[in-house]
Amino acid sequence: MSEMDLKEKDASNKILSLVSHKLKTPLSIINGYSEAILSQAGKEKFSPFTSKALEEINKQGSKMAELVDKWLNYNKISAMKPVDLKKTDINLKTLVKECASRAIAKDDDTTPTVPTAEPAAKRGTYIEIDCSERLSVHADKEILKAMLEEMLDNAIKFNNKMEKIIKLQCANHGNTVSISVRDYGAGIRPQDVNRIFDPFYQVDDYFTGQINGWGLGLPMLKNGAELHGGTVNVVSDRGLGSIFTVTLPIQ
Numbered sequence: 001m002s003e004m005d006l007k008e009k010d011a012s013n014k015i016l017s018l019v020s021h022k023l024k025t026p027l028s029i030i031n032g033y034s035e036a037i038l039s040q041a042g043k044e045k046f047s048p049f050t051s052k053a054l055e056e057i058n059k060q061g062s063k064m065a066e067l068v069d070k071w072l073n074y075n076k077i078s079a080m081k082p083v084d085l086k087k088t089d090i091n092l093k094t095l096v097k098e099c100a101s102r103a104i105a106k107d108d109d110t111t112p113t114v115p116t117a118e119p120a121a122k123r124g125t126y127i128e129i130d131c132s133e134r135l136s137v138h139a140d141k142e143i144l145k146a147m148l149e150e151m152l153d154n155a156i157k158f159n160n161k162m163e164k165i166i167k168l169q170c171a172n173h174g175n176t177v178s179i180s181v182r183d184y185g186a187g188i189r190p191q192d193v194n195r196i197f198d199p200f201y202q203v204d205d206y207f208t209g210q211i212n213g214w215g216l217g218l219p220m221l222k223n224g225a226e227l228h229g230g231t232v233n234v235v236s237d238r239g240l241g242s243i244f245t246v247t248l249p250i251q
């Protein structure tokens with residue numbers, strides 16, 4: 001990259017980050033007040049319209065706050081160099097369990113309670129973890145956590161099955177470890193696979209009509225892996241689901 005390109009990249013990162021910070025304060029006020037009003041005792045004195053409106057303001061405000069955080073995190077990681085990493089020894093099983101619980105809790109919060117025609121149908125997200133207790137990796141914990149959460153978030157989000165099964169597997173390959181997340185959801189067509197790591201690229205949505213997010217999660221995943229001297233690999237096809245695998249040096 002030339003000096004000019006680097007300067008431009010630096011300036012645009014600064015602008016993005018400034019805009020995001022400017023959005024954070026008003027958003028936390030909108031979210032804080034709407035939450036406080038909603039949780040007030042005697043909420044039932046509001047008309048159904050007012051309650052609905054408050055809930056919607058709070059829901060959309062939280063979504064927006066999540067978008068701003070994602071944007072900030074993407075900018076932070078894309079501006080980092082390997083020397084900026086705060087590496088420690090991380091036990092993988094503990095970390096993957098923590099991320100899996102978070103992903104499920106987040107999914108419960110956002111899953112609409114759509115009445116189902118088949119009451120017996122199982123509804124839910126199940127993350128099966130296969131990871132040895134003693135496996136560890138020398139990495140930046142915050143970044144690794146963001147990477148894992150991104151893979152799980154996508155595995156849940158691009159999946160319209162009633163019962164979502166996700167397999168999270170860690171493996172030791174001597175000098176490297178791999179962490180893979182497998183889902184049986186939407187999958188990705190071969191012509192899109194190479195483009196999903198481009199910033200802001202999202203494949204046309206075909207089941208919800210609107211994709212929540214920026215298209216910044218996978219570029220962040222790739223940046224995070226490369227900062228550690230690692231790689232990201234994807235095997236996927238439409239209708240069959242996807243396997244995203246991150247491979248990182250153990251040390």
Ligand SMILES: Nc1ncnc2c1ncn2[C@@H]1O[C@H](COP(=O)(O)OP(=O)(O)OP(=O)(O)O)[C@@H](O)[C@H]1O
Pocket residue numbers: 070154155158183185186187188196201202203204211212213214215216217218219241242
């Ligand atoms: N597990 C998956 N199954 C199917 N499609 C996926 C999966 N993961 C990513 N994709 C496709 O790749 C695109 C880019 O993914 P990415 O995580 O970068 O963005 P996003 O999830 O849409 O938004 P963001 O991560 O910013 O919230 C997605 O919009 C989706 O079309």
Ligand SMILES: [Mg+2]
Pocket residue numbers: 150153154213216217218
């Ligand atoms: Mg994503």
